[in-house]
Amino acid sequence: MDTDRKDIHNSDIPVLCRSCDARHKGMCGALDSAELVALSRHTRIVRHAAGDELAAESEPTESYANVMRGVVKLTKVLEDGRQQIVGLQFAPDFLGRLFARESAVTAEAASEVDLCRVPKGALERLVAANPRLEHRLMQQTLRELDEAREWMVTLGRKTAAEKVASFLYLIATHLDPSADANAKGRKFDLPLTRGDIADFLGLTLETVSRQLSRLRADKVIAITAVTRVEVADLERLRKRCG
Amino acid sequence: MDTDRKDIHNSDIPVLCRSCDARHKGMCGALDSAELVALSRHTRIVRHAAGDELAAESEPTESYANVMRGVVKLTKVLEDGRQQIVGLQFAPDFLGRLFARESAVTAEAASEVDLCRVPKGALERLVAANPRLEHRLMQQTLRELDEAREWMVTLGRKTAAEKVASFLYLIATHLDPSADANAKGRKFDLPLTRGDIADFLGLTLETVSRQLSRLRADKVIAITAVTRVEVADLERLRKRCG
DNA sequence: CGCGGTGTTGATCGTAATCAACGGCTGTGG
DNA sequence: CCACAGCCGTTGATTACGATCAACACCGCG
Numbered sequence: 001m002d003t004d005r006k007d008i009h010n011s012d013i014p015v016l017c018r019s020c021d022a023r024h025k026g027m028c029g030a031l032d033s034a035e036l037v038a039l040s041r042h043t044r045i046v047r048h049a050a051g052d053e054l055a056a057e058s059e060p061t062e063s064y065a066n067v068m069r070g071v072v073k074l075t076k077v078l079e080d081g082r083q084q085i086v087g088l089q090f091a092p093d094f095l096g097r098l099f100a101r102e103s104a105v106t107a108e109a110a111s112e113v114d115l116c117r118v119p120k121g122a123l124e125r126l127v128a129a130n131p132r133l134e135h136r137l138m139q140q141t142l143r144e145l146d147e148a149r150e151w152m153v154t155l156g157r158k159t160a161a162e163k164v165a166s167f168l169y170l171i172a173t174h175l176d177p178s179a180d181a182n183a184k185g186r187k188f189d190l191p192l193t194r195g196d197i198a199d200f201l202g203l204t205l206e207t208v209s210r211q212l213s214r215l216r217a218d219k220v221i222a223i224t225a226v227t228r229v230e231v232a233d234l235e236r237l238r239k240r241c242g
Numbered sequence: 243m244d245t246d247r248k249d250i251h252n253s254d255i256p257v258l259c260r261s262c263d264a265r266h267k268g269m270c271g272a273l274d275s276a277e278l279v280a281l282s283r284h285t286r287i288v289r290h291a292a293g294d295e296l297a298a299e300s301e302p303t304e305s306y307a308n309v310m311r312g313v314v315k316l317t318k319v320l321e322d323g324r325q326q327i328v329g330l331q332f333a334p335d336f337l338g339r340l341f342a343r344e345s346a347v348t349a350e351a352a353s354e355v356d357l358c359r360v361p362k363g364a365l366e367r368l369v370a371a372n373p374r375l376e377h378r379l380m381q382q383t384l385r386e387l388d389e390a391r392e393w394m395v396t397l398g399r400k401t402a403a404e405k406v407a408s409f410l411y412l413i414a415t416h417l418d419p420s421a422d423a424n425a426k427g428r429k430f431d432l433p434l435t436r437g438d439i440a441d442f443l444g445l446t447l448e449t450v451s452r453q454l455s456r457l458r459a460d461k462v463i464a465i466t467a468v469t470r471v472e473v474a475d476l477e478r479l480r481k482r483c484g
Numbered sequence: 485c486g487c488g489g490t491g492t493t494g495a496t497c498g499t500a501a502t503c504a505a506c507g508g509c510t511g512t513g514g
Numbered sequence: 515c516c517a518c519a520g521c522c523g524t525t526g527a528t529t530a531c532g533a534t535c536a537a538c539a540c541c542g543c544g
Contacts, residue, residue, distance in 0.1 A: 019475065026292075034364075038420060060364070071250035074391075076391065076392070076394075076395045078395065078399060078484050079484035080484070081401040082400075083396055083399070084395040084398045084399045086391035086394045097384060097388075098380070098384065099381070099384070100384070104388050104391065104392075105391065131373035131376065134373065134376060134377060134380060135376060136379045138340070138376060138379070138381070138383065140340070141380065141383050141384060142340065142383060143386060144337075144387055145386055145387045145390060146346050147382060148328065148387060148390040148391060148394065149316070149318065149346065149347065149390060150318070150346075151330045151394060152318075152326055152390065152393060152394060152397055153318045153320065153326040153328065155394055155398045155444065156326045156397045156443070156444025157320060157324040157325070157326045157444055158320075158324075200469070202397065202398025202399055222310070235269070240325070241259065242320050242321075242322070
């Protein structure tokens with residue numbers, strides 16, 4: 001009665017993994033059910049509130065994690081406090097720099113977040129034993145590198161207006177709950193405050209606020225609550241990205 | 243007579259590989275002499291003049307390469323022509339995005355460059371057969387990601403003066419020919435024109451020129467020829483990086 | 485010798501930063 | 515219940531940094 005026709009081995013895999021996106025789209029897709037069971041003996045699901053620090057820059061890391069729900073921001077700071085967000089991780093992204101002694105970035109929960117934590121050693125042993133897992137993680141790393149480079153263009157060469165439009169476009173295409181890829185518009189909650197968005201775009205929060213107001217005045221977006229944004233026509237937004 | 247005590251199998255490896263940095267510090271360090279011989283049957287050393295385009299954005303790539311000498315710049319452009327350099331590759335870096343159908347960036351020789359080209363299929367077969375090779379490439383990809391994120395801070399949060407100082411510091415620590423890591427100063431040739439530096443830093447070439455003049459006036463650097471820079475005290479330069 | 489390419493320096497302009505005031509929301513305590 | 519503090523966001527006034535426009539110096543080269 002309790003069988004799932006999509007996966008004949010479903011009964012063999014851990015309960016928590018069955019509905020987890022990492023099982024299909026994330027790193028766990030590289031594991032067979034036996035490996036998944038073995039790994040799950042070391043994993044722990046933890047919930048963090050928005051604002052919690054998950055890993056600190058130049059602090060030793062003792063565990064890796066998969067993002068199961070929510071958004072994690074990766075930041076770097078200069079001595080005088082200037083801050084830059086260098087990456088955003090969404091479910092089912094892998095969190096942590098494989099093989100690194102210490103983190104090169106600070107990881108912080110941008111929204112409420114559920115993580116599936118794995119002790120450092122356990123995952124590294126599994127990676128050493130299973131090249132397919134490293135291959136998966138390589139694919140994600142390459143994707144992150146592509147995203148970082150794409151963002152360097154935004155930081156270095158776009159105007160404030162284009163930066164804010166690019167940010168909204170990024171969010172709209174990454175965490176639309178309806179997930180209907182060919183829908184013309186999107187509605188979503190911003191996972192970041194105005195100050196966070198500024199740190200992501202290399203702007204001040206006042207400039208972010210002004211540009212959002214401008215996009216609203218120009219009817220490109222509607223802001224129905226401080227964190228709630230509706231994009232009627234995604235293509236019109238994209239045109240503003242430079 | 244012709245033996246090299248550092249490597250008893252030296253006579254087994256291809257002539258061209260013996261003096262190649264990639265053999266030790268680059269991806270070829272993951273290969274044994276038999277694999278190296280097999281791979282070398284597919285490789286071809288090619289020399290490119292400064293300015294040559296090595297791979298184009300959104301064009302299919304048919305080969306990978308190792309940089310043996312010189313500097314390669316990776317760039318992205320917006321429709322209206324605004325350009326951003328998103329990475330610099332030095333010997334013995336690997337060139338190309340593994341498994342990708344087409345390049346996400348344009349690769350261009352910044353100086354005269356020697357490449358060791360490998361056909362796409364040949365390398366991918368070798369990667370599939372040898373997990374240690376993928377591991378090596380993973381390490382380089384992670385390093386590139388770290389560098390990209392470090393650079394995002396520079397692009398997003400530093401002033402023009404700090405950006406130029408950061409660029410000089412990067413070059414000084416990456417391609418000093420004397421390679422004496424604990425020397426107090428450095429002398430080097432800039433591998434990029436003022437315009438290229440501007441595209442790397444998200445500035446105009448005029449601003450780059452002004453900031454270089456300012457650093458010279460402040461005696462942080464000496465400019466003995468247009469491309470020739472001498473840094474007497476690396477630490478003083480680092481202090482200007484923000 | 486004139487020309488194109490590259491780099492420097494000066495004058496002016498414009499965009500985003502900074503400084504400042506205020507509005508709305510939430511939670512707390514009288 | 516209301517008063518008030520604290521936080522976040524918006525908007526306005528002014529400033530400043532880097533872009534833009536412009537002139538010229540330098541160098542190799544036909």
